[in-house]
Amino acid sequence: MSPNNADSIIVLSGPEFEDVDYSELIKFIKNYGFSIEREGDLLAKLDADLFAERMAKIRILEPDKKHLNENPFPVEVDYEKRNLKSIPRKKGIIYSGNHFLKILQEQLDDIFDLRKNWPVYLSDQLLATFEARWHIRVMIFGFPVIISVPGIVYGPARSREYYISAQMGIPEADEDYIKEKDERKTEVLKGYLFQAIYFYKCLLEGKEFRFCEDKNCSLYNSHWQREILDAQLKHSLCEKHLKEIKI
Numbered sequence: 001m002s003p004n005n006a007d008s009i010i011v012l013s014g015p016e017f018e019d020v021d022y023s024e025l026i027k028f029i030k031n032y033g034f035s036i037e038r039e040g041d042l043l044a045k046l047d048a049d050l051f052a053e054r055m056a057k058i059r060i061l062e063p064d065k066k067h068l069n070e071n072p073f074p075v076e077v078d079y080e081k082r083n084l085k086s087i088p089r090k091k092g093i094i095y096s097g098n099h100f101l102k103i104l105q106e107q108l109d110d111i112f113d114l115r116k117n118w119p120v121y122l123s124d125q126l127l128a129t130f131e132a133r134w135h136i137r138v139m140i141f142g143f144p145v146i147i148s149v150p151g152i153v154y155g156p157a158r159s160r161e162y163y164i165s166a167q168m169g170i171p172e173a174d175e176d177y178i179k180e181k182d183e184r185k186t187e188v189l190k191g192y193l194f195q196a197i198y199f200y201k202c203l204l205e206g207k208e209f210r211f212c213e214d215k216n217c218s219l220y221n222s223h224w225q226r227e228i229l230d231a232q233l234k235h236s237l238c239e240k241h242l243k244e245i246k247i
């Protein structure tokens with residue numbers, strides 16, 4: 001019998017965001033034949049003391065060095081404890097995405113039962129992975145799949161011209177990108193949800209997960225803001241991936 005994902009339920013967890021409409025995301029995914037349900041913020045279930053210490057330890061200290069904040073100061077642990085409870089949370093600090101994944105993983109039941117449960121967590125924090133230096137990411141693939149909502153704004157870069165103008169103090173050119181507060185985030189998240197679903201489908205079917213080469217497909221790995229506007233904001237799929245994703 002070939003693997004079938006018809007019984008898997010996508011469990012969408014995360015805190016509330018001012019510009020993210022969970023019910024719209026759920027409606028959209030249901031239209032593709034998937035079961036999806038909303039669960040509260042996974043972090044709310046955590047032991048605050050333990051969580052605070054672990055979060056303080058996974059702070060990134062230097063842009064080009066892999067080591068983390070192994071011996072945090074009490075003031076850093078206090079910050080994490082306060083931030084856990086105060087929604088919306090502050091997001092000035094960048095954490096190691098893969099370590100954050102491990103912290104969340106421990107909160108999940110049935111984590112390895114792909115036939116039951118595809119957890120997706122929308123994070124309100126900035127997460128990065130290390131490849132020669134730290135890069136802010138939107139997606140951290142694992143159990144759960146993490147989508148960093150601020151990562152949409154700070155991960156994929158704006159154009160080089162934008163940075164040159166900013167450096168020279170020239171007012172921002174008329175350039176489009178996803179902003180700190182942006183009503184389009186829900187639409188962009190639809191595209192990234194496709195990546196989460198495709199990741200789980202590949203795992204279930206024993207296939208290697210690969211991004212798409214088509215710049216208009218949601219499964220394209222956007223490195224620039226202008227690419228997000230084509231690939232994820234439009235949240236469409238190329239013919240091949242549409243066939244593969246739909247139930």
Ligand SMILES: [Zn+2]
Pocket residue numbers: 212213214217218219220237238239240241
């Ligand atoms: Zn594609």
